[in-house]
Amino acid sequence: MIAVIDHGAGNLRSVANAIVKLGYKPTVTSNPSDLLGAAAVILPGVGAAAGTVRNLERLGLSEAIRRVVADGTPMLAICVGMQVLFDETEEGGRHRCLGIIPGVVRRLPPGLKIPHIGWNQVNQKINHPLFDSIPDGANFYFVHSYCAAPDDISVAAGTTEYGVSICSVFVSGNLVGTQFHPEKSGEYGLRMYDNFLKTVLKGSRA
Amino acid sequence: MLTKRIIPCLDMTQGRVVKGTSFMDLRDAGDPVEMAAFYYKEGADELVFLDIGATPEGRETMVDIVERVSEQVFIPLTVGGGLRSTGDMRRMLEAGADKTAINTAAVFHPEIIADGAENFGSQCMVVAIDARLVSNGDAPRWEVLTHGGREGTGIDAVAWAKQAVELGAGELLVTSWDQDGRLSGYDLRLTRAISEQVTVPVIASGGAGTLDHLYQALLVGKADAVLAASIFHYRTHSIREAKEYLAEKGIPVRI
Numbered sequence: 001m002i003a004v005i006d007h008g009a010g011n012l013r014s015v016a017n018a019i020v021k022l023g024y025k026p027t028v029t030s031n032p033s034d035l036l037g038a039a040a041v042i043l044p045g046v047g048a049a050a051g052t053v054r055n056l057e058r059l060g061l062s063e064a065i066r067r068v069v070a071d072g073t074p075m076l077a078i079c080v081g082m083q084v085l086f087d088e089t090e091e092g093g094r095h096r097c098l099g100i101i102p103g104v105v106r107r108l109p110p111g112l113k114i115p116h117i118g119w120n121q122v123n124q125k126i127n128h129p130l131f132d133s134i135p136d137g138a139n140f141y142f143v144h145s146y147c148a149a150p151d152d153i154s155v156a157a158g159t160t161e162y163g164v165s166i167c168s169v170f171v172s173g174n175l176v177g178t179q180f181h182p183e184k185s186g187e188y189g190l191r192m193y194d195n196f197l198k199t200v201l202k203g204s205r206a
Numbered sequence: 207m208l209t210k211r212i213i214p215c216l217d218m219t220q221g222r223v224v225k226g227t228s229f230m231d232l233r234d235a236g237d238p239v240e241m242a243a244f245y246y247k248e249g250a251d252e253l254v255f256l257d258i259g260a261t262p263e264g265r266e267t268m269v270d271i272v273e274r275v276s277e278q279v280f281i282p283l284t285v286g287g288g289l290r291s292t293g294d295m296r297r298m299l300e301a302g303a304d305k306t307a308i309n310t311a312a313v314f315h316p317e318i319i320a321d322g323a324e325n326f327g328s329q330c331m332v333v334a335i336d337a338r339l340v341s342n343g344d345a346p347r348w349e350v351l352t353h354g355g356r357e358g359t360g361i362d363a364v365a366w367a368k369q370a371v372e373l374g375a376g377e378l379l380v381t382s383w384d385q386d387g388r389l390s391g392y393d394l395r396l397t398r399a400i401s402e403q404v405t406v407p408v409i410a411s412g413g414a415g416t417l418d419h420l421y422q423a424l425l426v427g428k429a430d431a432v433l434a435a436s437i438f439h440y441r442t443h444s445i446r447e448a449k450e451y452l453a454e455k456g457i458p459v460r461i
Contacts, residue, residue, distance in 0.1 A: 015303045018279050026413055046304075047327030112208075113407045115376050119251055119460040121408045139209060139460040140390060141282060143304075143329045143376075162208060184282050184304060186246070 002197065003038035004063075005081075006030040007055040011183070015078070018183040024201075032064035039093050040200040041068050044183075045080030049105060049146070050095040052084050061096055074174040074200040076193075079176050082170060082177030084147055091146050101172065103150035109163045115145045122158040122168050123182070129199045130157070130169070130176060130192060138188045140168070140180035147179060180202045208375070209458045210297070210424050211431035212253035212410060212448055214438045216241060219259040221267045225435050227387030229355035231335075235439040242308045245438070246412030248445040251460060252444040253279065254379070254433060256307065256334075257287030258354055262286060263396045276302025284332055284379075292321050299326060306380055309334040310352040313366070316373055323374025332409075333375040337363035337396055338383040346395055356385050367400045374460060375406060379433065382412035389415025389436060409433050417443055417451040424457055 004015055004026045012028060019026040019042075026042070027034060043065065045052055056062040065085075077085055084097045090106035097105070097188055108114050119139040124131050140160075147166045148163050150156060158169030160179070170177035176196060182189035216223045216238050223241055230295050230401045233239075242253055255272065255457040257264040272285055283422035285298040286307025290388055295306040305327075311318050312333050336355050348363035367378055380400050382393035392413045401408040410429035413422055423429045437443050449459040 006328070011299070011304060013273075013300065014276060014280075014304065017302065018280055021280070046329065047325075057447075110405075114405055115407070116208065117329070117377060117407045118337050118431070121207070142208075146327070171294055181282075183280060186280055 001034065001038045002026045002040050002042065002201075004028045004042045004044065005035065005061060007059060007061060008054060011020055011046045011181070014183045015042060016062050018190055018193050022190060022197065024197055025135075030059050030061065032060045035061070035064040035068050038068070038073060040076040040197060041065075041073055042075040043061055043075060043081035044066050045078055045082070045084065047080060049083050049089040049097065050081050052080050053095065053097055056084065056098070066100060066196065068142070068174055072174050074196070076196050077175070077177040078140060078182055079179060081145060082179060083146060085175075085177065086130045086148050086150070089146060100175075101155070101170070103148060103152060105146050105148050107146050108144075112163045115143055116162045117143045119185075120162060120180075122160055124158055126157045126171070128171055128172065130195050132191075133189050134191055134195075134196045139142065140178070140182065140185040140189060142168075142180045144179060207298050207458045209251075209460045210452065212420070212445055212459070213252045213254055213431055213433045214245045214250050214445070215254045215256065215411065215433045215435045217256050217435060218268065218271070219257070219264065221271065223439065224386060225439055228383055229386060238271050241439070242275045242279050245445060246281055246443065249449060249461065250281060250445050252282040252284065254284045254286070254307065259352065260288030263295065269297055272301040272303050273443040275356060286332070286334055290419045291318070291430070292325050295322055295326065295330070296337040299330065303332050305332050305377070311334065312370065313350060313352050316369065319370055319373040319375055323376070328374050328376035331375050332377045332379050333370040334379040335363055335367060335370070335383065335400075336381045336383050339393065339396070346399075348396055351383055358447070362401050363396065364403055368403055371404045371406050377407050377409065379402060379409045381409055385413030387436060388413055391415065391419040392423040392427055392432075394422055394427040397423055397429050401428040401430070407431065417448055420448055421452055421457065424452070
């Protein structure tokens with residue numbers, strides 16, 4: 001099962017549409033037990049991090065996410081979905097997040113327009129199946145005002161320049177995160193989903 | 207480097223894409239789902255759908271169209287026209303829209319911007335400002351229009367832009383009523399006046415007739431994105447041509 005976590009974020013449909021387009025059958029769910037048996041888990045996210053954490057906790061999903069990561073189940077976390085995996089965020093004051101990845105989420109520095117909205121280049125820092133058939137420096141669609149600063153910079157598999165060097169792709173074992181929205185990033189975005197799912201499911205499309 | 211966005215705008219009424227001049231004298235321009243798919247393949251960076259009829263029936267039609275478009279178009283979709291409440295916004299977002307554009311409702315009930323930003327995040331809240339030049343010269347002024355450009359408000363467009371951002375708008379879509387549909391270029395002073403006064407991205411709209419107009423809006427108007435309808439709908443230029451033109455002039459674009 002490909003579980004797409006429903007925690008009330010608005011863009012679930014776009015994520016599900018992208019996966020369907022690739023020929024897979026996503027299961028949109030807010031049931032923690034679905035996550036535990038899934039072959040792959042996708043954690044979408046838009047909006048505010050604190051509200052997302054609150055919803056995940058209310059639905060019993062934060063504990064399930066910790067277990068899934070600990071078990072090594074492949075997980076793809078998107079935008080705010082990635083941010084909430086860190087220790088804490090500066091957004092709306094200071095808020096504790098899930099604490100799965102050591103590091104904090106900070107506001108983008110002043111000087112450029114905020115939110116960072118639009119297509120920007122992802123510089124690939126490592127070779128990874130996630131980047132198969134995607135050229136180095138390909139454009140992806142960003143929309144965010146905060147960005148994650150992992151303590152261990154070696155997990156930054158992709159970086160993007162916007163006043164600072166943003167960790168735009170995060171890879172740590174089977175846990176993958178993107179600050180951009182692959183479901184809104186045209187053909188390369190779809191290819192990234194396909195790369196993630198193909199590796200995980202090795203050809204089976206269920 | 208962040209690229210500048212080229213955004214085709216699909217003004218819609220009764221399920222069809224239309225285009226007028228100063229928001230009137232509408233001509234049919236095609237089927238929205240087909241046009242959206244076409245622009246996606248051509249390399250559009252985003253799409254904006256505006257229900258210019260702004261009727262309850264139009265909103266239902268829009269939900270259906272957004273659902274169908276979002277199944278095959280994987281770039282951001284902004285939907286606006288007649289959205290009056292966070293409930294209206296939620297319906298569009300659940301149908302597959304990424305952002306909602308609010309205009310008249312925001313002018314009369316500015317708190318809707320803050321409510322929307324709190325519920326869905328600022329990145330979902332595009333405030334659309336229709337502005338008409340009211341005093342020319344060295345210190346031009348523009349007034350905000352509502353109800354699809356039919357009603358003047360006396361509100362200063364630049365002041366309103368700043369207020370909208372303070373309330374939580376994540377982006378501004380600034381349309382020149384004077385230039386809309388005239389193909390004689392954007393109101394560069396309007397775009398620049400607002401872009402220089404706010405911290406969020408500004409989308410220039412109204413008046414694109416040539417590729418140079420797009421360039422001028424980005425360079426002189428300091429816009430972060432350009433919206434255009436006629437030049438793309440009537441195939442005067444393709445999105446690809448527009449981007450190649452801008453790239454040659456040194457503007458960062460996604461090709």
